[in-house]
Amino acid sequence: xxxxxxxxxxxxxxxxxxxxxxxxxxxxxxxxxxxxxxxxxxxxxxxxxxxxxxxxxxxxxxxxxxxxxxxxxxxxxxxxxxxxxxxxxxxxxxxxxxxxxxxxxxxxxxxxxxxxxxxxxxxxxxxxxxxxxxxxxxxxxxxxxxxxxxxxxxxxxxxxxxxxxxxxxxxxxxxxxxxxxxxxxxxxxxxxxxxxxxxxxxxxxxxxxxxxxxxxxxxxxxxxxxxxxxxxxxxxxxxxxxxxxxxxxxxxxxxxxxxxxxxxxxxxxxxxxxxxxxxxxxxx
Numbered sequence: 001x002x003x004x005x006x007x008x009x010x011x012x013x014x015x016x017x018x019x020x021x022x023x024x025x026x027x028x029x030x031x032x033x034x035x036x037x038x039x040x041x042x043x044x045x046x047x048x049x050x051x052x053x054x055x056x057x058x059x060x061x062x063x064x065x066x067x068x069x070x071x072x073x074x075x076x077x078x079x080x081x082x083x084x085x086x087x088x089x090x091x092x093x094x095x096x097x098x099x100x101x102x103x104x105x106x107x108x109x110x111x112x113x114x115x116x117x118x119x120x121x122x123x124x125x126x127x128x129x130x131x132x133x134x135x136x137x138x139x140x141x142x143x144x145x146x147x148x149x150x151x152x153x154x155x156x157x158x159x160x161x162x163x164x165x166x167x168x169x170x171x172x173x174x175x176x177x178x179x180x181x182x183x184x185x186x187x188x189x190x191x192x193x194x195x196x197x198x199x200x201x202x203x204x205x206x207x208x209x210x211x212x213x214x215x216x217x218x219x220x221x222x223x224x225x226x227x228x229x230x231x232x233x234x235x236x237x238x239x240x241x242x243x244x245x246x247x248x249x250x251x252x253x254x255x256x257x258x259x260x261x262x263x264x265x266x267x268x269x270x271x272x273x274x275x276x277x278x279x280x281x282x283x284x
Contacts, residue, residue, distance in 0.1 A: 027091030035085035045071035110179030169200035
């Protein structure tokens with residue numbers, strides 16, 4: 001009987017505990033609020049874009065050339081600053097960040113590009129190790145981590161090769177290894193399969209998916225319709241600098257054709273049908 005009363009008191013005590021004892025929710029890894037970018041000359045790169053990407057998400061960013069995808073990437077890396085609105089990474093408004101802190105921000109974001117951006121006079125090992133050297137990783141840790149990540153991307157046997165001795169797919173795997181070796185919370189891939197054949201592209205996307213499964217948020221800018229349709233992840237679609245679709249488990253495009261899409265957008269934005277504003281692409 002005494003034990004029953006004790007358990008009852010404990011339950012009552014727990015029920016009276018204030019909600020502040022629960023773990024605070026972590027902010028999104030990426031958050032744009034009404035972000036607008038206007039380039040010199042008046043070209044609009046992004047217009048009042050609001051996007052929130054949570055930790056651990058895998059997101060495709062799609063849209064035609066000139067729709068604002070590259071502008072989005074540049075904002076997150078602080079290559080650009082918005083004309084208005086805010087851009088936050090891991091809960092910090094990077095617009096307010098002193099310029100001296102920008103290199104540290106970029107070191108916490110893994111980046112993979114279409115043209116690989118490898119150092120041609122460095123070996124595979126040295127290209128990957130460089131990402132750890134710039135953040136002050138001890139040499140002993142570099143010697144342990146680099147071979148480990150190269151085995152993960154399937155290049156354990158190419159550790160002493162130079163970039164010009166590798167295929168395009170292998171060079172991109174080195175680029176992915178370099179981006180992920182420091183286990184960043186965010187990885188941005190800008191057209192990572194743009195220069196690769198379909199079979200090689202599948203391998204790169206599988207690799208990015210494996211990285212995402214470790215907890216890293218992955219944002220992929222792509223025109224690869226087939227890959228997006230196969231993977232069925234969150235899709236954010238841009239058009240003329242605006243977000244026109246944000247869909248969980250989405251496909252590359254909706255069923256409507258290009259002309260139908262143009263008519264719908266003109267109607268939604270109140271643009272006369274004979275207005276040619278949407279026929280020209282905005283700046284990146």
